[in-house]
Amino acid sequence: MSKENTIKLLKLLLKISVSSVALYFVFRSVNIRDIFKIIKNSDYWILFPTVLLYLISKYITAIRFQLFLKVIDINIPDSLNFRLYLLGMYYNLLLPGGVGGDGYKVYYLHKLFKSPLKNLLSLSIIDRVSGMVAILLLGEICAVFLFYKHSVLFYLSLISLPITLAGYWGGLYLFYKNYLSVFNKTNIQSLSGQLLQVVCIILLLLLVNVKQDYLPYVFVFLVSSIVAAFPFTIGGIGARELTFLYGAEYLNLDMNASVTVSMLFYLITAFSSLCGIYFGIFPEKVNVEGRPN
Template identity: 40%
Template sequence: MNIKIPKSIQLILKLLITVAAIYFVLRRIDLQQVVETFRQSRLALILLALVFFILSKLVSAIRCNRYFRSTGIKLSQIFNMKLYLLGMFYNLFLPGGIGGDGYKIYFLRKRFEIKTRNIFWAVLLDRVIGVLVIFCLAVLLIYFTEIQGIWKNLLWTLIPLSVVSAWFIYRRFFPIFSGIFLRTGLQSLFVQFLQILSALFILLSFGLSQDFTAYLFVFLISSIVAVLPLTIGGVGSREFTFLLGAQWLGLDINLSVALSFLFYLLTAFTSFWGIIYSLNPRFLGKSYLI
């Protein structure tokens, strides 16, 4: 028997987890020190971090459109980027299935005679390919950290295993998307390269001069956790992961959480511009086809 949890209960649970995660983090950091880290950060480097983050989202939008086109939805890149930004706005502020991904599915289903399940899988697999690449990069970075263990010598095998498994799943269950697996994988690699640069410039703005690899490893792990629908807008889950990761690797907890907070602020700042299309849908434009 399938037990379906009402959306109102899901929302309450997410809200409780969000509040609990934030409370847990705030109890274990020196908030004054985090604020001081922000105050002494170099604005020019933060602006560079913002530029690389925005570039990563532009590439993400192009990747997402490739999935749409595989279903038969031929959006122009300009319109797709507007829709992607609107989705980012909803993902940031709306919880549960009413978020940005749900809105994009609803929007496209109304305008195209395409099966809802195909649009759903396009949106979901766009996220999956991104998480796959993040996972592979995180595994690689482990070899440049001081993490020890017998298992470390075999961990690299997870990279080809996960890629081949994903490729098989695409071919077997999602044949309409199998032709773009490699290309979207490479685009995802570029996306993460840009986001790693964004995180790196944030660390440089804080004056960090060592242990970059360890911080970036935790950053990648937190990116995977933030994708999981555990909290509202991913708030709290990334910070919680940074806190635990910093404790595990012996990193500066306050600096780690400061990186998480600032990266979230860059995300929020960029996503907020989607409000333009939320308040004035006509700005999306009437011409959305290629």
């Protein structure tokens, strides 16, 4: 085995270990029987609109990616873009310790359009940052309403809103000025996609019979989304649940319901990612627009 493959294997084993330890702490702190009881008494029909809204949120994200592509003069049909995005989701699930979906999209577009790898890698990073900025902004808005009685946290949340937006705009202006042409549109798309995922969390809370005080749960979900984005675990599993656990403890929320919602959300993301399995088995079916592979 080469040194590079050895390093990749060690990183994967480390991620598996971190996820396992995080899940151990989570399940040690909650009552497993209560979680099964919550799931048993849930309104399962709510899962259908939740999965649908999640898929719509990913479609909006795919449109955002397509808009970023146009900035570097890559124009692909909507159908190809969404098929490629579904395949990327599938590879993110299948290859959590390897190249992943983002890397595959960069490779595929470089192969298809001969666009410089530097441009595609930059685009991939900006696409990720755009989504993260949307999560930060929504989290800060939640914090403003959640901590309005705590003067320090309230003002910190209020001040951080324009700082986050200005920091993102300033970073693009300094290093990737050409992307400012789609700044407003992509921000709206990012916020729209993330808001739909917030609705998904509210629906999951309804599913587990939490019918009030959604704001703190939504805030914890947004924080967990940021934590899960860091590549320390397998697809964020363990990190999200641990964040929900400690967030529930800090904000006096129902721990069992919080962990259950977190696990259900992960299962929805995994199930949705499997929508790209057909293109994973038959990757040649991704490109049916007649362009050379």
